[in-house]
Amino acid sequence: MRKSLSNSDLKKILETTNERDLFMVGHIYIEKTIERILEKRFNIPSKSIDSTRFTTDLKMDLLSESGLIKGNVKKNVRLINSIRTRYAHKLEPNEQRIGNYIRELDYLGSAPKLTSANKKFEKYRLCVIKTYSVLDKMKK
Numbered sequence: 001m002r003k004s005l006s007n008s009d010l011k012k013i014l015e016t017t018n019e020r021d022l023f024m025v026g027h028i029y030i031e032k033t034i035e036r037i038l039e040k041r042f043n044i045p046s047k048s049i050d051s052t053r054f055t056t057d058l059k060m061d062l063l064s065e066s067g068l069i070k071g072n073v074k075k076n077v078r079l080i081n082s083i084r085t086r087y088a089h090k091l092e093p094n095e096q097r098i099g100n101y102i103r104e105l106d107y108l109g110s111a112p113k114l115t116s117a118n119k120k121f122e123k124y125r126l127c128v129i130k131t132y133s134v135l136d137k138m139k140k
Contacts, residue, residue, distance in 0.1 A: 004136050005029070007129050014125045020087045022121060023098075026128040027084035030077055033135040034059050040139050041068065056081050068138060072106035076131040079105050083124070102127075108134060 005013075010029060016022050035049045038059060048054060060077060063069040069077065079101045086093040086101075105127040114122055 004139075005132070007133060010129050010132055011125065014128060019121070022124070023080075023083045023087045026124065027080050029132055030080055030128065030135065031056055031059070033132055033139070034063065034077070037068065037135065037138050038062060041066075069135075072108055073131060073134050076105055076108065076127055077135075080128060080131065 013029075014022060014026060016025070034056075035046070038044045038049055039046055042062065049059075060069070060074070060081075064074055083098055083101050086098060102121065102124050105123060107123075107127060108130040112126065119125075
């Protein structure tokens, strides 16, 4: 994932009805964007970033301590990672906990009106797209 995606492209990718796919893929796009920021801003080779020892928490610590990522963007990345972790390590993740994580996500701007016509995880999708967009701008 070297090339940036448009919001509409990412929205299409996140239209899956499979919860596990949605949460895993949403997280992967966020994490890969963080990795590109680390490559560009800190000149960290992709080989090092791809190491299993270079955890998401470590990547976030670098961005956080450098002041590049903070506030609600940082909070969203942590929540998106927490949701992914639940789905990666549990056969049946606690739906209430996942719902709580999603409720805590920030729209990073004005909140759209969500109606009953919106899908179950629409807030998650919107927050992943906005978080991705904010992070993608940091690569430049």
